[in-house]
Amino acid sequence: MTDPLTEKKFDKKLITIERHIQEQQKLYPSATGKFTEMLQDMALSAKLIARETTRAGLANILGAVDASNPTGDRQQKLDVFADEVIFRMNDHTGRVCAMVSEEHEELIDIPPHYDTGNYVLIYDPLDGSSNIDVNVSIGTIFSIHRKFTRGERGTLEDVLQEGRRLLAAGYVIYGSSTMMVYTTGRGVFGFTLDPAIGEFILSHPNIRIPDTPKYYSVNQGNEKFWTAGVRRYVKWLQGIEGEGHEPLGHRYIGSMVSDFHRNLLKGGVFLYPGTMQDPKKPYGKIRLLYEAQALAFIAEQAGGYASDGIGDILNVRPHSLHQRTPIFVGNRDLVERAEKYIREYDKDWVQAFLPYRNAEMQHKPASSK
Numbered sequence: 001m002t003d004p005l006t007e008k009k010f011d012k013k014l015i016t017i018e019r020h021i022q023e024q025q026k027l028y029p030s031a032t033g034k035f036t037e038m039l040q041d042m043a044l045s046a047k048l049i050a051r052e053t054t055r056a057g058l059a060n061i062l063g064a065v066d067a068s069n070p071t072g073d074r075q076q077k078l079d080v081f082a083d084e085v086i087f088r089m090n091d092h093t094g095r096v097c098a099m100v101s102e103e104h105e106e107l108i109d110i111p112p113h114y115d116t117g118n119y120v121l122i123y124d125p126l127d128g129s130s131n132i133d134v135n136v137s138i139g140t141i142f143s144i145h146r147k148f149t150r151g152e153r154g155t156l157e158d159v160l161q162e163g164r165r166l167l168a169a170g171y172v173i174y175g176s177s178t179m180m181v182y183t184t185g186r187g188v189f190g191f192t193l194d195p196a197i198g199e200f201i202l203s204h205p206n207i208r209i210p211d212t213p214k215y216y217s218v219n220q221g222n223e224k225f226w227t228a229g230v231r232r233y234v235k236w237l238q239g240i241e242g243e244g245h246e247p248l249g250h251r252y253i254g255s256m257v258s259d260f261h262r263n264l265l266k267g268g269v270f271l272y273p274g275t276m277q278d279p280k281k282p283y284g285k286i287r288l289l290y291e292a293q294a295l296a297f298i299a300e301q302a303g304g305y306a307s308d309g310i311g312d313i314l315n316v317r318p319h320s321l322h323q324r325t326p327i328f329v330g331n332r333d334l335v336e337r338a339e340k341y342i343r344e345y346d347k348d349w350v351q352a353f354l355p356y357r358n359a360e361m362q363h364k365p366a367s368s369k
Contacts, residue, residue, distance in 0.1 A: 016201060017180065017199075017200035017202070020191070021040060035168070038090070038095050038096070038119060038121070038144065039170075041090060042086075042089075042142055042182075043200055045085050045089045045140075046172040047178075049078075049125075049140060050172070050174055050178040050193060052078060052081055052082075053174040079103060079125060080103070083101050083104075086123050087108065094115035094117050095117035095119055096110060096120070096121050097117055097118065097120060097152070097153060097154030098116075098120050098147075098154025100121075100123075100290075100321055101125060102125070102287060105322075109154075110153070116152055120144065120158045121143075121144055122159065122290060124142075124287070124291055125140055126139070126140060127139045128254060131255050136255060137173055137174060137253065138255050138258070139255060139256075139258065140171060140257075141256075141290060142169065142170055143289075144166065144167045144168045145166060145167060159318075160317070160318040160321070162314065162315060162316065162317050162318075163293035163296055163316070164314045168183065169293070169294035169295075170182030171260075173261050175258065177193065178192070178193040179192050179193070179203070179204075180193070180200055183297065183298050186301075187206050187207075188206070188207040188208075188264075189206065189207065190205075207264060209304045211267070212267055213266075213268040214248065214266045214268055215262065215269075216248045216249075216269050216271070217252050217253075217262070218250075218270070218271045219272070220234075225277040227273070227276060229341040229344060229345035229346035230342070230346070232345060236341070248268060251268075256270070256286065260295050260329065263330045264299070264302060268330050269329065270329050272285055273309065273328070274325075274326035274353055282349055283323075283357075284324055284325060284327070286324060286326070287322060287324060288318050288323045288325040289321060289323065291327075292325050293313065293318075295329055304330055304331055305331075305336065306327060307327075307329075307335050307338065307339055308325050308327060308328075308357065309339060309350075310353070310357065313327065319359045319361045320359075
């Protein structure tokens, strides 16, 4: 006699991330499989990093090392481990022409004894790593561009492309479960790691940001530094500014991946605005290449929108590897409302930020790592 519980358990098709990526490849008749293999390697990297994050205390790898990354953040031991895993997973495959990481000052060349390929890999190996020691969710962010310059090796020009030209973007969140979310420009898909079998299983097909938002995510402790427009905008999100607007709930973890992930599934907006605290640095904290571009691409594919307060982040041409940007990302109507407040009340900030936003690319010789 058939067990009805077993029937119910398996009445849905189980789809692993490898199978899903291969099925997506069929949508591109001229595909060679190299791009597919890159995504599969990112999934394997996520499994290796997840293995360490879930036993960090036991393995004595919690805490900081005696170094800082190029943006001044003190590196955590797991930061270094995650960075090395992703690099080693991709340096020898012949698919990648160059890599850049938030943990490295300059372009990471592919070692000369390995072949190179047609893709550029951009990654933040461990977003929110300051939360490691207090057991709060952290994540990995990655994105992929196609090489367009001539020559065997990748160049800065290949890296510093508009987000609009991305081929793929994704993130991994290491929380109560490990989940990988990615898009190749045809929808957003989420996979949850089953630790018993070591496989990412499709758990969130075709993710769309809900039309009715529930949350806003911002570091409220920085309110004294916000511009007038941002201050009014947050009051509007709280239902204080304007009339007839229901307040959104406030949730803020301090790990961008975690805050973004919640709002992607529940609806809402994440913001980290620029300020005039230092008029020479009006650009905020978030990294354009390693964080903002990838999450903006995912948000758009899920029906949302990402802006720097002036316009679409995906249309911003990067000018340096560690360029920072303000960000408002989530439900389109919420983000467009932020742009409206900034246009109306923050003209001084706009004038201060535009020269940085529109600066020319910094041409520096790439160095091997």
